Amino acid sequence: MKLPSRRILALFSVAALVVSACSSSTTTTAPGTNAPGTNAPGTNAPGGAVTQVEVVSWWTTGGEASGFNAIIDKFNADNPTIKVTNSAIAGGAGSNAQAALTTRVVNNTPPDSFQVHMGHELLDQYVTPGYMDNLDDLYTANGWTTQFPQGVLDIVSAKDSAGAVHYYSVPLDIHRANVLWYNKTVFTANGLTAPTTWDQFFTVADALKAKGITPLAVGDNGIWANGMLLESILISTLGADGYNGLWTGTTDWAGAKVTDALNTYKKVLTYINTDHSSLSWDQAADNLIPASAGAQPKAAMTLMGDWAAGEFDAKKFTDYGWAAAPGTDKIYDALADSFGLPTKATNKDAVKKFLTLLGSAAGQDIFNPYKGSIPANKTAGTPPAGAKQYSTYQTWAMGEWKADTIVPSVEHGAAASPAWKGAFEAAVTMFVANPDVPTVQTALVQACKDAKVCK
């Protein structure tokens, strides 16, 4: 009989649709139920009274995923009545995660906590529209207002209408955006040292160019790598206070110093690889690695955040040196992954417990050795014996972190709102193709006005 079997098939497929729709909604909205497939047997407390905490991150591979899973494992082991799960969304420095998050937050079904760059990416997107709780009690109870450097406290906090300061997220790691990486063999062979000013950079770059080596490798197929270059030049020309003022409205974007910075930037762009716009940052960094031992690498320097160290280590390349980007010594252009507390989170007490571990010295020393970043908490820095330890670069960076002035990175969400950052990147995109200083400066002035920071 043909017809009934078809009917049964149809019924089954409808049933399957209904079941899958239901199950996907229970895993995201209903707390207290176990997400299928993530349940490790034996970790639940007897009686099933386990509070579920869902944390969304974009850490899915490599050291960052290992580190984050290590910290979650520790928390779950220490707190048998709570189960933290990592709902990771892979891809593109969080761009995919952000799109998925946007939908959930707007629909009032946010995860219990989520990864977001500290600073304006969090403040302007989530705090101002009223989607986040402040974490003032955590900061006070744990003494974080003295354990985190003032520069970080300024970035993670916002003032309310009465002028009181509130803290909105817990930074788990710190990365530095203004680092110049170079091939040590190339530098020694040509009698060069890492440039500390942009004038020195041009001298070094000319010497390298004469040898047929591309001085500076840039991979800006996502334009941010080139934006970071301008960011570093702005910091070196304006100084920490002047650079901070760009984002708060006290430094004039139309000023002569910004013009100077743009002229320097224009000159730097003549020393970069021709295929920059078809490479990603890591493909550009790989140009410092010689094709075979003793061969001349394609490029000698790259200006990149300190995740470049992880890229070199992964490629078993050890011959790299580093220094602060020219003219930015003693200034730490910082970005951080941080976690906050959505107002609609379902288990706030459990989330706060987890956030407490993320901000503590112990928690940060679990995560950061894997990730290649440094702890934001000044009291961290000495992982227990037997645990994964910090690398040479990280030890150097921690020393700098404690002594340096901290400024927020624009390309990584700390200094400006996403829309302002987008306008900044649009100006950079135009400038790289057609380096006309007055045009780009007008665009940057307009971007500040559109962000309602400048008048």
Added chain:
Amino acid sequence: MKINRDRVISLLVLAPSVLAVAVFVYGLILWTGFISTVQWDTLRPDYTPVGLANYQAIFANNRFLMDIRNTVVFTICFVSASLLIGLLLANLIDRGIRRESFFRSVFLFPMAVSFIVTGVVWKWILSPGQVGSPQGVNQLFGLDPASNRWITDAHVVYIAPDSPVYQVLHNIGLGAITSPNIGVPIALLSIVLAAVWQMSGFVMILYLAGLRAIPEELKEAARIDGCSEWRIFRHIVFPLLVPMTLSAMIILGHISLKIYDLTVAMSKEGPGFATDTPANFMWQTSFRDGLFGRGAAVAIIMLVLIAGVIVPYLIWNRRQEVEA
């Protein structure tokens, strides 16, 4: 009145899909149109009416104007090149070569590949490499990467004041199209190359079907009357291929107006937004910058552009059916 049982059943069967289309297509178009006229510029929906301010803002945005330019240039180049190459291939294959089906498949296979895959492959083929260590086509043909930049070429070709055409255009009142903003971005032509590679086989199949439908008697009669092969093509074959050409133009046209995956895989925004598209701009405006009102405005403009291509075709199609 007798109830026609067939009619009731057909209405019942149709109802769910009609309802679904009404809500999920036309309902959401109306909703997007509404969003494009409100403030909504953070994650918190904000339905304060702002009139046409979002449209003003995007038309004042240089990047969007370049996107429109890119779309027009891409559509013209992509559609005409695909049609020409498709027609040429179809005619070659129609000559009755041996192993016809083999060649048909070879030319059609690229269509089975997703635009993302095409984009990644062509990105590597057209990546210029560095001076001294070129890659891809530059390496293959020994070209200098400094002057053959392909997808990384930031140049935009436009009618410069020193070209002979410039004065002519100004004299006949078309001076506006000599603006540097109305040029042809070189990097975009590399994208066209990849898109044509992918879609010309499809056009070939359409034309081949058209050619096969032409009765051999017509051509035979013309030959007996002493017609040259070219005149047979020009006066008999070509007019009978017009319906195929129109269908191909519509299908390719709407692909090119909506193109997103190919450019994002190959060159993202490209140097100086040379390969940026309205779709990419819409996505970034909405989900990266959080400006949902402006993103919706871009969506509506894209819809209008696509409707401008599709609606005349539907009208034409309907008329053909009525005539038949």
